[in-house]
Amino acid sequence: MSVDEAVRTRDSGVEVDVLVSPRSGRSGIEGTDGWRKRVIVKVKAPPLDGKANREVEEVFSRYTGLPSSVISGQTNRQKTVFIKGDASAIISKLREQIE
Numbered sequence: 001m002s003v004d005e006a007v008r009t010r011d012s013g014v015e016v017d018v019l020v021s022p023r024s025g026r027s028g029i030e031g032t033d034g035w036r037k038r039v040i041v042k043v044k045a046p047p048l049d050g051k052a053n054r055e056v057e058e059v060f061s062r063y064t065g066l067p068s069s070v071i072s073g074q075t076n077r078q079k080t081v082f083i084k085g086d087a088s089a090i091i092s093k094l095r096e097q098i099e
Contacts, residue, residue: 001034013084022052064093
């Protein structure tokens with residue numbers, strides 16, 4: 001699966017559909033889930049009090065160097081993350097990490 005299937009371009013950035021795996025041994029982008037069409041993100045934090053959501057935002061900010069926020073799925077493993085910035089640059093950085 002290509003990253004493009006999990007990413008939607010918006011006026012001021014991109015939305016990325018993600019599948020979060022909390023309480024993992026390490027944090028980072030792990031690849032894609034072709035069946036769900038989502039980017040897989042592992043985080044060390046437990047899914048309590050928004051800790052996993054904050055770590056997901058930190059992971060995307062670390063990989064892209066841009067601000068990110070969870071905009072849907074706050075209490076679900078399937079989330080949508082918004083990354084603010086130039087869409088083509090963001091998609092390029094995500095491709096480098098995943099493909």
